[in-house]
Amino acid sequence: MSDILQKFLAGDRLALSRLITLVENQSEKLPEIMSEIHKHLGKAYYIGITGPPGAGKSTLVNRLIAQGRALGKKVGVIAIDPSSPFSGGALLGDRIRMQDHASDEGVFIRSLGSRGAHGGVSRATRDVVRLMDAFGMDWVLIETVGVGQTELDIMEIAHTTVVVLTPESGDTIQTMKAGLLEVADVFVVNKADREGADKILHELKSMLEMSHPHGWEIPVLKTQAFQNVGIAELAQTLEAHRVYLSGSAKLQDKLLALRDTELEEALEETYRRHLKAWISQVPHAEKYREKVLSGEISAYEGASQIFPLLQGPKRPA
Ligand SMILES: Nc1nc2c(ncn2[C@@H]2O[C@H](COP(=O)(O)OP(=O)(O)OP(=O)(O)O)[C@@H](O)[C@H]2O)c(=O)[nH]1
Ligand SMILES: [Mg+2]
Known part of the structure; x- marks a missing residue:
């Protein structure tokens, strides 16, 4: 075990991959692994990307990877949706796009099955996020379909949670569980090339006006992930939230609860x-x-x- 951990700490990607597999399989080595890497934690910024199926989360993640790389960040990605392009069931187009990053040493992408016990997914996700952190990633992006409590639990570890909607999400907003609203630090209306984007933008904004933000006013951004529009603004907003958090008691509260x-x-x-x-x-x-x-x-x-x-x-x- 110490051999693989040493390789991991020396930046060996295969070792990272192996450790993730051990986490996924709930290996009995888990306590040892997590204890060993503990002192190497705390450098990465964890960004959760959630929202309804097909909203464009993976496309957005792809764009954010490129954005992060342009800023010189090392980027880890965890995709929890089993139908995600990061996993085997990928759409051809998305797989090709992902290959842009496949040969990039500064990017590490891993999909996690959402099978298994409910608590298991969020625990495995947290551990994999930490592996990527200890490995030296600057950003860790976590993509999950926002449909239930499990996904909300997963987002507990994210410093910043982006909820991605589309012009077609009108009904989603009406029925949006308080939960999805509460986890959002940033809203993104993706597919803004489609009709109705402004309408939903205003709906979101007026809904947010009724809530009472503490210190951080939740921004609502428009993106066209497919066309690579609005991504730099999103990255700036993420950075603003990171800076906001670093000086706030909210981060500390979050950490304590977690x-x-x-x-x-x-x-x-x-x-x-x-x-x-x-x-x-x-x-x-x-x-x-x-x-x-x-x-x-x-x-x-x-x-x-x-x-x-x-x-x-x-x-x-
Ligand atoms: N018109 C338009 N289509 C987009 C945009 N962004 C993504 N798409 C398309 O929307 C479809 C779904 O995109 P994904 O990125 O796979 O969406 P997702 O939210 O990751 O989907 P799941 O992981 O299956 O929930 C793909 O065909 C994308 O090409 C956009 O800005 N405009
Ligand atoms: Mg996806």
Whole structure:
């Protein structure tokens, strides 16, 4: 393990790729990996890109990669949507566009399957974001389709979250869950070449006027990702938000909440890993197990009988 970590820290892309796979597969090496890279964290800027299917998120991400590279930034990309052009099911056109960056040493793109347990996706995403951070990326872009709680959870790690809509998103706005609104630091109306872009822009702006921003007024930008229009402005806005955050208590609050969640998850995970072994050491555990199996008592009753008998666990090796 230390070999691969050393290579990773020396900038070996294959090592990064291997570590990401270990994260994806929830390897038992995970605690070691994340602990080892911990002191190398904190340099990258995490940008979440979310919005309805087909809004142009991947196209926008492609453009942002180019923009970041022009600014001399190293860019990591995590695409969580399984139908994303970054993954196997790519549209030909998008794949060709991605190849612009495929040979660029300053770009690392990885797609993550959204299969598996709900909490699992956001945890894996956070860990991969950190791998990219520790690897030395300046920007880490996270693309995910904004449709549910999972996606909102994923965005917890982003410093800045961009919600991408289109002129066709009128209904989305009407029914937009408070959640999607709350995660947005920046709104983008993409496909502004299409009719109705200004209408939706005004709808968004008047909706935002009714909310009460604290310090940061959520900008609403127009882009034409496909035609590469409005991307520099978006990059400037992202930079403005990064600067705003760095001086605000909001970032600190965000970090504290995230670390708290992560500690709880890591504890749960650690317990789960060792639980079977601990239970096997409880003298009467089998007795209660049989009672549950025979239907004599409920599973909850069984658990509440066994729980107090668990010995204080030793620190896992
Ligand atoms: N007219 C127009 N089409 C665009 C624009 N940006 C992207 N598209 C097209 O919209 C389609 C969807 O773009 P994607 O970038 O794949 O959208 P996405 O949001 O990543 O899609 P999913 O990941 O599947 O949710 C593609 O055919 C793009 O070429 C734009 O500014 N104007
Ligand atoms: Mg996409």
